[in-house]
Amino acid sequence: MGGLSPIVIDGSYGEGGGQILRYAAALAAVVGEEVRVVNIRSKRPNPGLRPQHIGGLKILHQVCGGTVEGLRVGSMEVTMRFGRPKPGEYFYDVGTAGSVTLVMQTLLPALAYHGGEYEVTIVGGTDVKWSPTTDYFRHVVLHNLRLVGVEAELEVVKRGYYPRGGGRVVLRVRDGKLRSSSFSRAEVARTEVVSVASNLPAHVAERQARAIIEGLRREGVSEVERRVERLGPDRAFGPGSSVLVYSETRENVRCGGDSIGEKGKPAERVGQEALEKYLEWYRSSAALDTFMSDMIIPFLFIAEGHSSYTAPKMTLHMDSALYVASRITGRSYRVSEAPTRPRR
Structure with a gap:
């Protein structure tokens, strides 16, 4: 990390979807450097930013301050440099049924890394397509993130569904200390x-x-x-x-x-x-499921020390997450095929 030139992320890399922008924004808020994402969703029939991709960046900007350029529907390029997040209480309405869990994906790495206490109320879709449900997020994602030092809990106040949204959740984050971890399969x-x-x-x-x-x-x-x-x-x-x-x-x-x-x-x-x-x-011998294997990547890259885990398969989402995390943090990684073992 470091330097005067912005860190450039190619938004068309791998699966080329909104995930690249979310992870780039999340890690930009961790490192505090200028990050530019280009070719946003260029492979999609409706390229550029869509309304559902803007919410996470808006609340991140609200919490961290700094500058964000190009944050509009249809934009193919976004340049961002965030400040340090300010502990406190925040409110954000995603609008209609935009996913609240994708907003939390964008916000959580910076809050966990910089520390402090936060209470963030988010209104939108709690259980909608192309995103983790709130139950998966609180029972699986947040539980596993505690194992790497993220102290966060999620209260689901009201469910909201497509197309009207209207759900309400409260994300509470406390001071913690991120740490590396090696995950292995167990009974x-x-x-x-x-x-x-x-x-x-x-x-x-x-x-x-x-x-x-x-x-x-x-x-x-x-x-x-x-x-x-x-x-x-x-x-x-x-x-x-x-x-x-x-x-x-x-x-x-x-x-x-x-x-x-x-x-x-x-x-x-x-x-x-x-x-x-x-x-x-x-049915596999993997330590983490496919979706957790993607979502844990930003946290492992910003925790000190060596981390490892096995996944059921390599996905485009994982490949994209590794690309973004490596480019922004400057850390290296290695992917290899694990030997097949009987599950326990």
Whole structure:
């Protein structure tokens, strides 16, 4: 790190989506240097920034100060230099059903790295397409990030779904100390299914959970905790559903899979989609699931020391995250094929 010229990130690298901009902004706020992202989403049918990509940068700018140029719909280039985040309470409305978990992905690395106490209220979509559900984020992502020193918790005040959004979450971050970690696969200690249906019949959540539990039994997993909730208008804005299945290992690591309901999609298929994501990890010998393997990368690059983990497979999202983190932090990495071992 260091130098007068901006760090340039090619937004068309790898999967070439909004993730590159989110991770570039998150790490720019850590290093405090000028970062320029070019060719933003240039491979997509509607290239450039879309409204859902702007929210995370706006709240990051609100918390950290500094300068952000090119932050408008359709922009192919953004230049940013953030200041140090100021502890305190913040509020941000993503608008309609923009994902609150993607906003938190952008915000959390800088808050964890610089320290201090924060309470950030975010309004938007809590369980929407192309993003982690709030249940996956709080039960899997934040749990695993505590293992590398991130002290954060998430309160889901109200669920919000596509297309109206209106959900509300509160992210609380406390002083912590980021540390390196080497994750290894360990025996499963417990497995839980969390199924939620909002402003829908109770049987929707039941059927989502049942599809997963029946599938787990076919895999030889008979002991499964279940949490099934039906939420009314006081706890959810509009109709929608989500489901999560995760396991916690003897090493206190959590891995799982999630899915959301959509109009016309049977509840059983929602459960099956989450189960398939989970089984990709469960049937492998990997330490982390595919999605956690992507989301943990920025934190490991800004923690001192050597970190390592195994993933079920290499993805374009992981490749893009490694590219961005290496360019901005100046740290190196190595990816190799792990020997196949029987899962435990």
